[in-house]
């Protein structure tokens with residue numbers, strides 16, 4: 001069979017990419033990923049993960065985390081996706097403050113946001129999360145996800161990586177004051193996850209949106225409740241943040257504008273899969289017929305889009321049955 005020059009070139013590039021990946025693999029195990037704190041307001045800092053899905057190359061550094069320096073200690077929001085990254089986040093905090101770490105707020109129990117908790121537990125921090133994470137942690141999904149992460153993120157996730165539960169389960173929204181700063185923990189789940197919390201630091205008008213907002217990549221939707229997710233975004237805008245730190249992607253000084261990508265993606269999924277569910281078209285056909293070109297080139301498209309579409313298809317079937 002003849003191979004066109006263009007195809008030959010593509011094959012050569014692919015082989016080269018594989019060879020580079022193989023060559024890079026041993027050193028990747030020893031090279032620390034750089035976790036750099038960025039100040040976004042008077043008291044608030046964050047670190048920004050890379051944009052693709054979790055892989056050996058990015059060592060699982062695919063999500064954001066942040067911290068707030070108060071006169072009475074540090075509050076951390078999320079802990080990143082491996083124990084080593086938790087340590088790296090702690091080191092990033094220590095590069096700007098020696099104050100005690102008082103509390104870690106987990107915006108939601110997805111692996112890329114909480115596997116780094118052991119570093120903070122060792123520091124004596126109290127971990128807070130919404131009680132809706134309990135079913136996930138105590139069910140079969142969390143161990144299955146851990147298994148998957150052990151495969152994808154070895155050696156950074158291994159048989160010693162614990163699924164640490166919070167020290168305090170929150171019943172709903174709550175607020176506290178530390179070092180003169182007001183923290184509002186607003187429960188907006190189930191939306192992206194059953195236990196979604198957004199965290200607003202009132203004096204700084206700085207808001208951690210958790211994974212209600214993704215920028216720079218296709219969001220992870222899975223079996224999320226996208227109807228409630230869209231409603232939760234309105235709640236987020238009501239907080240009128242000066243700076244918003246999304247779960248993935250760069251911090252934003254224009255929350256309304258930077259919500260648009262996630263919102264439009266969810267609407268697109270719901271419209272395409274909703275129509276298919278209503279027409280009782282099988283999922284495979286619906287997926288093939290949908291024009292995915294607006295998202296095709298985005299990071300994480302291959303890893304997330306099909307599962308997002310399938311989860312949304314099932315959701316739209318349920319929603320359409322409820323209507324009848």
Ligand SMILES: [Zn+2]
Nearest residue numbers: 108110211220
């Ligand atoms: Zn998530």
